[in-house]
Amino acid sequence: MNSAILLDLLGIALFAATGALSASRKELDIIGFLFLATVTGIGGGTARDLILGVPVFWVEQPLYILICAVTAAGVFFTAHLLESRYRLLLWLDAVALAAYGVFGAYKGLLVTGSPIIAVVMGMLTGTLGGILRDVLAGEPSVLMRKEIYITAVLAGGLIYVATSLAGLALPLAAGAGFAVALFIRSGALAFGWSLPSYKARPGRNPEDIL
Amino acid sequence: MNSAILLDLLGIALFAATGALSASRKELDIIGFLFLATVTGIGGGTARDLILGVPVFWVEQPLYILICAVTAAGVFFTAHLLESRYRLLLWLDAVALAAYGVFGAYKGLLVTGSPIIAVVMGMLTGTLGGILRDVLAGEPSVLMRKEIYITAVLAGGLIYVATSLAGLALPLAAGAGFAVALFIRSGALAFGWSLPSYKARPGRNPEDIL
Amino acid sequence: MNSAILLDLLGIALFAATGALSASRKELDIIGFLFLATVTGIGGGTARDLILGVPVFWVEQPLYILICAVTAAGVFFTAHLLESRYRLLLWLDAVALAAYGVFGAYKGLLVTGSPIIAVVMGMLTGTLGGILRDVLAGEPSVLMRKEIYITAVLAGGLIYVATSLAGLALPLAAGAGFAVALFIRSGALAFGWSLPSYKARPGRNPEDIL
Numbered sequence: 001m002n003s004a005i006l007l008d009l010l011g012i013a014l015f016a017a018t019g020a021l022s023a024s025r026k027e028l029d030i031i032g033f034l035f036l037a038t039v040t041g042i043g044g045g046t047a048r049d050l051i052l053g054v055p056v057f058w059v060e061q062p063l064y065i066l067i068c069a070v071t072a073a074g075v076f077f078t079a080h081l082l083e084s085r086y087r088l089l090l091w092l093d094a095v096a097l098a099a100y101g102v103f104g105a106y107k108g109l110l111v112t113g114s115p116i117i118a119v120v121m122g123m124l125t126g127t128l129g130g131i132l133r134d135v136l137a138g139e140p141s142v143l144m145r146k147e148i149y150i151t152a153v154l155a156g157g158l159i160y161v162a163t164s165l166a167g168l169a170l171p172l173a174a175g176a177g178f179a180v181a182l183f184i185r186s187g188a189l190a191f192g193w194s195l196p197s198y199k200a201r202p203g204r205n206p207e208d209i210l
Numbered sequence: 211m212n213s214a215i216l217l218d219l220l221g222i223a224l225f226a227a228t229g230a231l232s233a234s235r236k237e238l239d240i241i242g243f244l245f246l247a248t249v250t251g252i253g254g255g256t257a258r259d260l261i262l263g264v265p266v267f268w269v270e271q272p273l274y275i276l277i278c279a280v281t282a283a284g285v286f287f288t289a290h291l292l293e294s295r296y297r298l299l300l301w302l303d304a305v306a307l308a309a310y311g312v313f314g315a316y317k318g319l320l321v322t323g324s325p326i327i328a329v330v331m332g333m334l335t336g337t338l339g340g341i342l343r344d345v346l347a348g349e350p351s352v353l354m355r356k357e358i359y360i361t362a363v364l365a366g367g368l369i370y371v372a373t374s375l376a377g378l379a380l381p382l383a384a385g386a387g388f389a390v391a392l393f394i395r396s397g398a399l400a401f402g403w404s405l406p407s408y409k410a411r412p413g414r415n416p417e418d419i420l
Numbered sequence: 421m422n423s424a425i426l427l428d429l430l431g432i433a434l435f436a437a438t439g440a441l442s443a444s445r446k447e448l449d450i451i452g453f454l455f456l457a458t459v460t461g462i463g464g465g466t467a468r469d470l471i472l473g474v475p476v477f478w479v480e481q482p483l484y485i486l487i488c489a490v491t492a493a494g495v496f497f498t499a500h501l502l503e504s505r506y507r508l509l510l511w512l513d514a515v516a517l518a519a520y521g522v523f524g525a526y527k528g529l530l531v532t533g534s535p536i537i538a539v540v541m542g543m544l545t546g547t548l549g550g551i552l553r554d555v556l557a558g559e560p561s562v563l564m565r566k567e568i569y570i571t572a573v574l575a576g577g578l579i580y581v582a583t584s585l586a587g588l589a590l591p592l593a594a595g596a597g598f599a600v601a602l603f604i605r606s607g608a609l610a611f612g613w614s615l616p617s618y619k620a621r622p623g624r625n626p627e628d629i630l
Binding site: 023024026027028029030031032033034035038046050055056058059062065066076079080135136137138 | 260261262263322324326327330333337341345350351353354358360361364404405406407408409
C-alpha cells in the first residue's frame with residue numbers, strides 16, 4: 001500500500017476516535033458519537049479538497065465514512081474502560097495531527113506543485129478536524145493551549161516537502177515528516193514544551209488592555 | 211411544483227426564521243436579523259453544493275436570498291408578539307431539519323447515486339444551518355442537547371433513500387422521509403425522547419475525567 | 421495598479437494584523453500568530469472563491485500567504501509597544517472590513533453579474549475573516565456587538581454595485597463604496613452609532629423568554 005494512503009487512513013481513523021471521545025465527555029448518544037467522529041475525521045480533508053479544487057475524497061469513496069462510523073461505535077462501547085479519556089484524546093490527536101498533516105502536505109504538493117501551498121495545506125488539513133471538534137463540543141480549542149501544537153504540524157510539513165523535493169522516496173519523506181511532527185507534539189504533551197509566547201508589557205494588568 | 215423543491219423552500223424559509231429568532235434573542239438590529247437569517251437559511255445547502263461539486267444554489271438563483279431577507283424582516287416586526295421565542299425557534303427548527311435533511315438526501319442521491327453519501331449529505335444539510343446559527347450567536351449548540359436531534363434527520367434520510375431506491379415515487383418517498391424525521395424530532399421536543407446516552411463509569415466524578 | 425487589487429491587499433494585510441493582535445491577546449507563540457493571522461487574512465476570500473466556483477486566490481498566488489506571515493511577524497515583535505491592542509484591532513478591522521467588503525462585491529459582480537449576489541458576497545467576504553478570528557480565539561464575535569458592523573459593509577457594497585452599474589469608473593465606484601463603509605463603521609466605533617435594536621416586549625424579564 002502507498003505509504004501516503006497509510007497516513008491518510010491513520011489520520012482519519014484517529015481523528016474520528018478523538019471526536020468520539022469528545023462525544024463521550026459530553027455524554028451524547030451513539031448517533032452523536034457518529035456525527036462528531038465523522039465531522040472530526042473528514043473535516044480537514046474536506047476543506048483541503050475544496051480549496052485545492054479536486055473532488056472531495058469521501059464523496060468519491062464512501063468507505064471513509066464507514067471507517068469513521070465503525071471507529072465511533074468502537075469508542076462508544078469501550079470508552080468507559082479508560083482511565084482518562086481526555087489524556088487519550090490528546091495523544092490520539094497528536095498522532096492524527098502528524099499523519100494527516102503530512103498527508104495534507106503530500107496532496108497539496110501533488111496537486112499544486114507549490115511548496116508554500118503544500119505546507120499551508122498540511123497545517124490546514126492537520127488542524128481543522130480538531131478545531132471543528134472543539135467548536136462543536138463547545139470546548140476550548142486545543143490550538144489555544146500553551147504547549148506546541150501548530151508548530152509540530154508545520155515542522156512535519158516542511159520536512160516532508162523539503163525531503164520530497166530533494167528527491168527522497170515517498171515512504172522515507174513521508175515517514176520523516178510524520179516522525180518529526182509526532183516527536184515535537186509528543187514532547188509538548190509529555191514535557192510541556194512550548195515556544196516563547198507573546199507577553200504583554202510587564203507591569204500592565206491584562207484587564208487594562210481591553 | 212416538484213415535491214422536493216417544496217421541502218427545499220420550506221427548509222430554507224424556516225431555518226431563516228430560526229436565525230431571525232436567534233437574532234431577536236440577542237437583541238440585534240434589523241441588519242443583524244438579515245445576516246443571521248441568511249446564514250442559517252443557506253448555510254447547510256451551501257456546504258452541500260460545495261461538497262457535491264455542483265454550483266451553489268443561491269448563486270444560480272438569488273431569489274433564495276430574498277426569501278431569507280423577507281423572512282428576517284417579518285420576524286423582526288412580529289417576534290415581540292410571541293409568548294416564547296425559544297420554544298418557537300425549536301419547533302421551526304424541527305420542521306426545517308426534517309424538510310431540509312430529506313432535500314439534502316434527495317440532492318445527494320441525485321448527484322452521486324450513492325446511498326451512503328445521500329444519507330450523509332442529508333445529515334449535513336439538515337444540521338449545518340443550525341450549527342452556524344448557534345455558533346454565531348454564541349449559544350450552546352442544539353446538537354449537544356440530550357433529546358434526539360441528529361437521529362431524526364438520519365432516520366428521515368434513511369427512509370427517503372430506502373423507499374426511493376425501492377421505486378417509490380418522489381412525492382411519496384420524500385413525504386415519508388419528512389414525516390418520519392418530523393415525528394421523531396417532535397416526540398423528542400414534546401416528550402423529551404432520547405437515546406441511551408454514554409455514561410461515565412459509575413462512581414467516578416466528572417471532574418476526575420479531565 | 422488596479423484599484424480593486426489595492427483594496428484586496430489592504431483587506432488581507434489588515435485582517436491578518438487583527439488576527440495577530442488577537443493572538444497577542446491570547447499570548448500565543450509566533451506560530452500561533454502566523455496561524456491566526458493567515459486564517460483571518462484569507463478566510464473571507466477563500467469562502468468567496470469557493471462559493472463563486474473560481475480557483476481560490478491564494479492557491480493561484482501563494483504571495484498572499486507571505487503577506488499574512490510577514491504581517492504576523494511584524495505584530496509579534498511590536499504589539500507590546502501599543503497602548504491598547506483591542507482598540508487598534510477594532511480600527512484595523514474597520515478598514516479591512518470596508519476594503520475587503522467592497523473587493524468581495526467587485527469580484528462577485530465580475531463573476532456572476534448579479535447585483536444581489538455581489539452585495540451578499542461583499543458582506544460574506546468582509547465579515548467571515550473576523551468571525552473565524554473570534555471563534556478560533558474564543559472571543560465574543562464582533563458581529564454581536566451593539567454598534568453598527570454588518571450594516572457598514574452592506575452599505576459599502578450597495579454603493580459600489582449601484583455606482584458601478586451606473587457606469588462610474590472602477591476607482592471611483594470602489595473608492596465610494598470603501599469610503600461609505602469606513603465612514604459608517606468609524607462612526608459606530610467613535611460615537612457608538614447603532615440602529616434601533618430589537619427589544620423584547622417591555623415588562624418581560626429576559627429569563628422568562630427562555
